[in-house]
Amino acid sequence: MRQPPNAPVLVSFPSSAELSEDLASYIVKAQKESVEKKGRFTVALSGGSLPKQLKGLKDNPAVKWDKWQVFYADERVVPLDHPDSNHNLCVTELFQHVHIPPENIHTIDPTLLDDLEELSDAYEKELIREFAQRDSARFPVFDLILLGLGPDGHTCSLFPGHELLRETDRWVAPLDDSPKPPPKRITLTLPVLNHASRVVFVATGENKAEMLPLILDEPEEYKLPASLVRPAHPGSVYWFVDNAACAKVQFHKTILKL
Numbered sequence: 001m002r003q004p005p006n007a008p009v010l011v012s013f014p015s016s017a018e019l020s021e022d023l024a025s026y027i028v029k030a031q032k033e034s035v036e037k038k039g040r041f042t043v044a045l046s047g048g049s050l051p052k053q054l055k056g057l058k059d060n061p062a063v064k065w066d067k068w069q070v071f072y073a074d075e076r077v078v079p080l081d082h083p084d085s086n087h088n089l090c091v092t093e094l095f096q097h098v099h100i101p102p103e104n105i106h107t108i109d110p111t112l113l114d115d116l117e118e119l120s121d122a123y124e125k126e127l128i129r130e131f132a133q134r135d136s137a138r139f140p141v142f143d144l145i146l147l148g149l150g151p152d153g154h155t156c157s158l159f160p161g162h163e164l165l166r167e168t169d170r171w172v173a174p175l176d177d178s179p180k181p182p183p184k185r186i187t188l189t190l191p192v193l194n195h196a197s198r199v200v201f202v203a204t205g206e207n208k209a210e211m212l213p214l215i216l217d218e219p220e221e222y223k224l225p226a227s228l229v230r231p232a233h234p235g236s237v238y239w240f241v242d243n244a245a246c247a248k249v250q251f252h253k254t255i256l257k258l
């Protein structure tokens with residue numbers, strides 16, 4: 001089957017260990033290009049199983065942590081040291097093992113946990129401070145956004161059928177009805193995902209095997225949140241998956257190495 005020019009590139013690995021290694025190389029390459037061009041590397045990270053897959057960045061001398069500006073693609077509205085916090089997870093899995101300046105990690109404001117709208121607006125302002133003075137674009141252009149895939153086709157905290165999928169204006173939006181607990185979250189919106197220079201989905205394990213063909217083989221049929229992530233040219237979308245996750249993908253071309 002012919003793929004459109006901005007079709008996602010599917011890269012499959014025999015194991016999640018091999019995936020982590022190649023993912024680290026991909027990220028380092030993206031970092032190099034961004035730092036050479038702009039002197040910084042802007043990244044958004046998801047929660048779930050993703051932070052664990054970033055282990056190839058630890059003890060990696062090619063990673064220039066002082067050039068990274070890290071945001072969260074979505075965040076649960078809980079204290080920053082709560083077990084449900086995506087920030088807490090990223091600290092445990094990655095940041096406590098590397099030398100990243102703390103001010104380069106942009107968390108939600110923990111003093112605003114009782115006011116969801118204000119928390120979300122404050123996080124949007126945090127993005128504006130990083131992006132608006134430098135880029136003239138209507139939406140921030142992240143150098144890299146790393147996403148996961150939920151079993152229902154969600155990504156970030158953008159869930160199937162949810163009204164936030166129709167958001168055209170805000171950069172960050174709140175929700176209090178996430179079907180995946182906890183219910184209160186904030187998330188980057190689809191226009192932000194679709195303005196990124198690079199989006200990489202990471203999906204491993206057989207519990208992703210039913211969903212992946214719906215996202216990659218039949219995006220138009222199901223229009224699930226993860227298949228709505230298609231940054232416009234010259235943006236790119238890669239799917240880093242293991243063999244178990246892509247076992248049922250039929251038509252989408254798979255490559256074995258970048």
Ligand SMILES: O=C(O)[C@H](O)[C@@H](O)[C@H](O)[C@H](O)COP(=O)(O)O
Pocket residue numbers: 046047048049050074075076086147148149150151154155156157180
């Ligand atoms: O905070 C969250 O819940 C995530 O950002 C969410 O979008 C996650 O990435 C997917 O649910 C996949 O989760 P797994 O990688 O654990 O399957």
